[in-house]
Amino acid sequence: MRIFRQPSRFILLSFLLIFACSPSSWASEKSAGKNLYLELDFDFTSGDYGSDTTTDSTVYTLLLGAYLGDRWDVQISAPYIYQNNSYVTTSGSIHYGSRMAGSPQVSPLANGDGVGGTGGDGTSGMDPTTTTTTIDVRDSQSGLGDMTLTLGYIWLFEGQVSPQVRAYAEGQLPTGDEDKGLGTGGYGVEGGLELFKWTGPFSLLGKGAYTWQEDRSDLGLKNYWSYEVGLGYALTDRLRPGLSLWGATEPAEGVGNLLEGKVQLHYRTGETSAIGAYVMKGLATASPDSGVGVFIFWNF
Structure with a gap:
């Protein structure tokens, strides 16, 4: 297991700067109240990824974030992963099936x-x-996955015609054990734009991103583009079902492009809390065959 290795010190320092920025904003937001949030995610996926072996992955993720004024937000996420084997390497929303030799x-x-x-x-x-x-790839493995740090900025607030536009930068830390298939063993940086717009009871979502990956393992990692489009409908003030499609270009040699569809349901349980669930279907060989997930969100 190799964690925080040379020569990527400058990447780690840039991550730390995210949390060092604007200390006065932290203080003011805390006094204002309800500017911190906590989210607990549970995700289960299953797939063979083009092989003869099915890999089941269960990921429990703790997310802690803060709104730094009207435009800035920052978030840290820590996943805990359990897999019934390590034929596949899991990192974030990507499953790398490059360990299929058996x-x-x-x-x-x-x-x-x-x-x-x-x-x-x-x-x-x-x-x-x-x-x-x-380490036998047929054995089940569990442990901390690759953590991420995210900094976001709202460039444009939603108007009568214009959507809300949010830019973000996300850094991946190699905290997962790559030998057990719990991480890639390298740093990563993703930058992207998110667009969101309400049109009557309908909500529209669009997202595009580019991810750089440090290839320090035998996975043959590649830089890749990803995208997401979504459509939601407000049945009531609290209940909103939706559909989304997420895809990415090939993230590693021989893996292939990714494509996944989701049916989602969000429910606002109170002024500062919400729950949600989804069912996912993989639409490409390199994506999971199927998956389900739930989340719990608190704003405080």
């Missing part, structure tokens, strides 16, 4: 760089303290 994955665990020694005693340069562990 043979056990072997990774050296050592002090330092795992090489050590001079080989003068006929041990081929291996340090006596070096140990080797075998």
Whole structure:
């Protein structure tokens, strides 16, 4: 497992700057009240990703965020992942099926760089303290996944004709164990735009983003584009069903493009709380075959 490795210090520092910015805003928003939010997500997906093996992934995600005035927002998310095998690597909404060889994955665990020694005693340069562990991809795995930090800014508020336009930058930290399929083992940065507009009882959503991935594993990671379009309908002041379509270009060598459709239901339980659920269907080989999820949201 390799976490926070060289030479990506500048990326980590940029993430930390997100939380160091505008301390006066933090203080003022806290006094105003209801500018922090907490969200708990549960997501279950199942699919074979073009192989003969079905992988079930369960992800519990804790999100904590804050509204920094009228335009700025910041969020940190921490996922905990359980998979019935590690043929597939899970990171965020992407499942990388590049570990489908079926043979056990072997990774050296050592002090330092795992090489050590001079080989003068006929041990081929291996340090006596070096140990080797075998991770069988057929075994179930669980643990912390790749965490993300997000900073958003509303460029344009919704008007009679114009939509709300929000720009955001999201950084991925390699906190998941790539040897167990719980993370990519590298940093990532995503930048994108979100558009939202109410038209009578209908709500329209559009999103486009570009993601850079640091390829420090055997997954063959690639930079990719992603998009989402959605349509919601306000049945009442509290209840809103909706449909959405999400897709992405190939995020890793040999994976293929991604495409997923969702049917969603959101319900406002109070002035500062909401719950929701969705059913998902994969529309591409590299996407999960199916999935379900629920969320609970509090604003305080």
